[in-house]
Amino acid sequence: EAQVTQNPRYLITVTGKKLTVTCSQNMNHEYMSWYRQDPGLGLRQIYYSMNVEVTDKGDVPEGYKVSRKEKRNFPLILESPSPNQTSLYFCASSLFGGLSSYNEQFFGPGTRLTVL
Amino acid sequence: GENVEQHPSTLSVQEGDSAVIKCTYSDSASNYFPWYKQELGKRPQLIIDIRSNVGEKKDQRIAVTLNKTAKHFSLHITETQPEDSAVYFCAASRDRRKLIFGQGTELSVKP
DSSP states (O other): OOOEEEEOSEEEEOTTOOEEEEEEESSOOSEEEEEEEETTTEEEEEEEEEETTEEEEOSOOTTOEEOOSSSSBOOEEESSOOGGGOEEEEEEEEOOOOTTOOOOOEEOOOEEEEEO | OOOEEEEOSEEEEETTSOEEEEEEESOTTOOEEEEEEEOTTSOOEEEEEEETTOSEEEETTEEEEEETTTTEEEEEEOSOOGGGOEEEEEEEBSSSSOOEEOOOEEEEEEO
């Protein structure tokens, strides 16, 4: 089954304790992206990747890191989480057919993170 | 910076009525406008999208219209049903790299 998976689905942690949220897709998609969803703010892009070893900042990258060593995986790293990073996080992926070609973004199930 | 404003934030309609959600974008170079539906506790899913070279697109009970001059686009749902209840997000993009989302509209369809 074609899908985007995220782990963990729920996480409660404390300030300053490094954590990684994994994202994996089995659709051979070039493009992957991370979003955070907060009430009243919609979805805001954190980082995106156009392909292996190609990553760039979205609108709210502060406090986050990403890596794209393999095409299927795009982990989100919080090296020193703070309470303002408490949020619902979504990973998404899509085919990339060039900058003028748009393909549907498929979202993962979400990771609800609480930082105490 | 680039911004998408979405209204209303909540919308309640009776089953069978129509619902309209409106979005305004700031980046005049935006050329792709998708709409996502997010049911409670679920992931966002694409329901319809429109490119800037098209003024209107329909898919059964849903339609999207685009006014490039005014920089706004709207989602129209006709003959609403309880299963249409969800949060709807509009988005805009000027290229494939970034998707700017609106704040979301919580639609409630009352039987």
